[in-house]
Amino acid sequence: MARAILAPVVLYAVTFLARRGLAEAASALPDATTLRYATGLLVIVFQLALLLPVWWWGLRKYRTGWQTVGFRGFAVLPGCGLIVTLLILGYVFTGAWGLFLRQYGLRAQPNPLPLFGEGVPGLLIALLAAGIVAPFTEEVFFRGFVFGALRDRVGVWGGIALSALIFAAAHLQPFALPALFALGALLAWLYQLTGSLWPGILMHSTINTVALLVLYFVGDSLTP
Numbered sequence: 410m411a412r413a414i415l416a417p418v419v420l421y422a423v424t425f426l427a428r429r430g431l432a433e434a435a436s437a438l439p440d441a442t443t444l445r446y447a448t449g450l451l452v453i454v455f456q457l458a459l460l461l462p463v464w465w466w467g468l469r470k471y472r473t474g475w476q477t478v479g480f481r482g483f484a485v486l487p488g489c490g491l492i493v494t495l496l497i498l499g500y501v502f503t504g505a506w507g508l509f510l511r512q513y514g515l516r517a518q519p520n521p522l523p524l525f526g527e528g529v530p531g532l533l534i535a536l537l538a539a540g541i542v543a544p545f546t547e548e549v550f551f552r553g554f555v556f557g558a559l560r561d562r563v564g565v566w567g568g569i570a571l572s573a574l575i576f577a578a579a580h581l582q583p584f585a586l587p588a589l590f591a592l593g594a595l596l597a598w599l600y601q602l603t604g605s606l607w608p609g610i611l612m613h614s615t616i617n618t619v620a621l622l623v624l625y626f627v628g629d630s631l632t633p
Contacts, residue, residue: 411562414555417462421455421579440554447524453548457543457580459550467554478553479606495595496612503588510584517585522624532625538549539621544613551576551593552600560601592616 463478471477492526503517510516525535551572573593577586596609603609 414558415464416573417459417550417581420614421459422581430504444532445526446534447575449531449538452524452538453542456538456546459546462548463554478557479600479604479609481605483603483605483608488603488605491602492608492612492615496597499592499595499612499616502591506588506591515584518582519590519625522621526613532621535621536618540614540618544610544617547557548575548596548600548606548609548613551579553606556597556600565601568593569601572597622626 415549441525467473467478468475507517521539522531525538526533555575556568556572559571562568573590576593577589580589584590596613599609599612600606
């Protein structure tokens, strides 16, 4: 199980570094629009690759179905209430952390939009990659697979803490670690409470989509 978790996490982290390098290289070119679009599409491919270890070391090995990693129904009204509650908690914590960093002239994460290209096409690719694909694949991997496995070994709270730490560390954003850890913990808790990945996917997608739209229409001034 350690190899099943470690290998894709390392791959995920390496892709973050590769994407950052590609973005910096593209920004130095006079006309790199096509390269940025291609980089954005590459992000989607790497995100989808997170599903492979779930299938290989989980579903195939134990001959189970996708419902074992959280693709189950959930009670809509209680589930939506939990999503809203945890969204508020997440925004309060990340907002407070962002304000704390700003006091020292720091920010949690760089603006990701330049990675995907300019204008509306770049925004649409970013929304597809970070607003739809990433929430889906990351919830399957980090919550359905990693948290599910750790919970069976170290209990619910240990699984929440460890899976949130792995989720935060894999993003390779040192100043964002507390915020990412909190988000990972809230999403794991949501999965534990509902027994389904769908509320977490919806919550994760909402957070990413709102952040991208704020960056596109308002700019960096309102983002930590």
